[in-house]
Amino acid sequence: MIVTPSEESIASNHDCRAALARSFQGVRWSMTRCSQGLRVLCGALFLAGLLAGCEQAEDPRVLVLRGSTMGTNYSVQIVEPSAALDRDALAEQINARLADITTLMSTYQPGSELSRFNNADVTEWFLVSPELEAVVEAAQAVSEASAGAFDVTVGPLVNLWGFGPSPRIEDLPSAGDIQAARARVGWRQLEVQAQPPALRKSRPDLYVDLSAIAKGYAVDQLAGLVESHGIVDYLVEIGGELRGRGVNGHGEPWRIAIERPDAGQRAVFQVVALRDLGMATSGDYRNFVEIDGQRYSHTIDPATGRPVGHRLASVTVLADDCMQADAWATALLVLGPERGLALAEQRGLAALFIEHAREAADGDAFVTQATAAFGALSVSH
Numbered sequence: 001m002i003v004t005p006s007e008e009s010i011a012s013n014h015d016c017r018a019a020l021a022r023s024f025q026g027v028r029w030s031m032t033r034c035s036q037g038l039r040v041l042c043g044a045l046f047l048a049g050l051l052a053g054c055e056q057a058e059d060p061r062v063l064v065l066r067g068s069t070m071g072t073n074y075s076v077q078i079v080e081p082s083a084a085l086d087r088d089a090l091a092e093q094i095n096a097r098l099a100d101i102t103t104l105m106s107t108y109q110p111g112s113e114l115s116r117f118n119n120a121d122v123t124e125w126f127l128v129s130p131e132l133e134a135v136v137e138a139a140q141a142v143s144e145a146s147a148g149a150f151d152v153t154v155g156p157l158v159n160l161w162g163f164g165p166s167p168r169i170e171d172l173p174s175a176g177d178i179q180a181a182r183a184r185v186g187w188r189q190l191e192v193q194a195q196p197p198a199l200r201k202s203r204p205d206l207y208v209d210l211s212a213i214a215k216g217y218a219v220d221q222l223a224g225l226v227e228s229h230g231i232v233d234y235l236v237e238i239g240g241e242l243r244g245r246g247v248n249g250h251g252e253p254w255r256i257a258i259e260r261p262d263a264g265q266r267a268v269f270q271v272v273a274l275r276d277l278g279m280a281t282s283g284d285y286r287n288f289v290e291i292d293g294q295r296y297s298h299t300i301d302p303a304t305g306r307p308v309g310h311r312l313a314s315v316t317v318l319a320d321d322c323m324q325a326d327a328w329a330t331a332l333l334v335l336g337p338e339r340g341l342a343l344a345e346q347r348g349l350a351a352l353f354i355e356h357a358r359e360a361a362d363g364d365a366f367v368t369q370a371t372a373a374f375g376a377l378s379v380s381h
Contacts, residue, residue, distance in 0.1 A: 061249040065091050069098040070215055071108070072239030076222060079233035079249050090229060097225055098218060104132050105214045107155070117199055118207050125198040133197035135323070136190070139213050142327040143187035146343065150331035151302040153190055155209035156181040161307060163298040178305040185302055215241045216280055216326025223322075235274075236322075243278040243322045259283075261313035261354050261366065269354065269366070272378035278322030282329040283314030283354075301334050310336035311356040313366060318350035318377050341369055350374040 063078040065087070076094060081087070106112040110119075117126050142150045160181045162168040173181075189202040199208075215238045222236045223243045233246030235254050244254035253273040260269035261283045272279075282299065299308045315332040319325040328349055332340035337355045344351040350373040357367050370378075 063087060065094060067091075067095060067098075069095075069238060070102060070106070070218065072215075074098065074218075074222070074236075074238040076226060076237075077235045077248075078226065078231050079247065081231065085229060085231075090226075093225060094222060097221055101131070101214065101218050101221065104129055105135065105210050105217075107209050107211070114208060114210065121204045123201055123204055125193070125200045127196060127198050130194075130197045133192060133194060133199070135210060135213060135217050136192045136199060136208070137194070138217075138323060139210065139327060140187060140190065140192055142213075142324075142331055145347065146328075146331040146335065148187055148302055149334040150212070150327055151185065151187045152208050152210055152213070153185050153187055153206055154300055154302050155207040156184045157300045157302070157305050158209065158298070161298075161300060163300075182302075182305040185305070187302075212282075212330040213323055213327045215239050216278065216321070216323035219243050219278065219322035219326075241278070241280045241322050241326050242274075244274040245276050247275070258314075258316050258352065258354075270352070270368070272316075272318070272352075274318070277318050277320065277377065278325040279316065279318050280322060280325040280329040281314055281316040282333040299330070299333050308334055308336065311358070312337045312340065312353060313356050314354045315340065316352045316354075316374075318374060337369065341371065344371045344373075348373050350377045352378070 061080050063081045063085075065076040065078075067074055074094075078085075102109065102112070104113045107115060107118065109115060113128055113132055117128065120126055136152070139150065139152045143152070157178070160173050160177060184203070184205055184207065189206050190208060191200040191202070192198075193200075219236050219238050219241050220243060222238075223234070223245065226234050226236065227245070233248070235244040235248070236242060242256070244256075248254050253275040255271055256274045256279060257268040257271045258281060260267045300306065301308050312333060315329050317325040317329040317332065319328065328344075328351070332344055332349075332351055332353070334340075335343060337353050340351070341353055343349075349371060351371050352374050353369045355367050355369070357365055
């Protein structure tokens with residue numbers, strides 16, 4: 001099935017220009033400026049993979065708090081906040097909570113707890129915070145359920161292919177280099193225990209990167225923080241991962257637009273209604289390298305040590321919490337359209353698969369497949 005947004009629904013919105021000097025063609029937005037992440041349409045519609053810090057038209061019904069974190073931006077929208085809510089205090093709490101998570105889980109901060117574990121030249125148990133233990137435990141559970149398609153130890157391969165902190169590569173890695181990096185990769189080489197909270201490597205040069213799950217965890221943490229203030233209608237987003245509860249400023253479910261997975265343009269592909277759920281999208285269309293005319297995705301298959309080569313362009317997952325949606329979106333993207341869909345159906349996951357069409361005779365380059373659970377939870381615009 002090919003799904004595209006109606007021209008009428010798109011044309012009814014106002015202009016929104018992308019930050020980073022990248023225009024978003026074919027869609028009119030209600031925001032004046034947005035950076036990469038999600039975007040709000042008419043104060044209610046978000047584009048997964050496209051808002052993070054939007055400057056919104058004045059709306060007394062909605063309080064918007066925004067800032068930077070984890071190399072991207074965040075946005076917290078609260079509908080009709082109580083007059084008793086101390087907005088400055090809440091903003092400070094949000095920033096402090098995000099700073100705490102970064103200090104625990106960043107691979108870019110040498111002094112973070114995760115970096116200290118990665119740099120420790122030991123194979124003994126390494127005591128960590130309960131938070132880091134909980135996120136690694138959740139990651140390991142998805143790794144086991146996906147037969148290793150999701151693997152937080154894949155960092156050496158990601159770096160080898162030029163998608164880590166190092167500069168982008170100009171030549172393909174050699175077979176020997178790939179084999180050497182693969183020896184350092186494998187979720188079974190990482191152990192986790194809850195009491196006392198600790199991690200252990202089976203080899204001292206194991207490298208753990210939580211970038212495919214930590215943003216989802218942070219979204220859930222901000223959602224809990226917002227709810228602790230008695231707020232029941234909100235939407236939290238960090239770098240394209242989000243969680244919504246209740247209704248938007250118009251009294252309707254939050255409407256989230258999934259981006260068309262096309263590197264050459266930015267447009268709405270499909271809209272879903274989000275209420276009391278987390279949502280994450282992984283795709284191959286924004287972060288890639290081209291070498292000798294061949295495109296290589298940033299999504300690395302731990303089983304081969306190479307970027308995925310199937311036709312799957314993006315996967316969107318809905319789940320009770322954003323951390324699970326975040327991890328499973330990556331796992332299913334690695335697995336591809338056939339194996340990913342089969343596993344998602346087997347586990348009852350709500351997932352939408354957008355695949356590059358083999359033939360585009362009807363003028364569209366994509367086809368979609370969705371699990372039964374996704375159809376039950378989402379509502380097209």
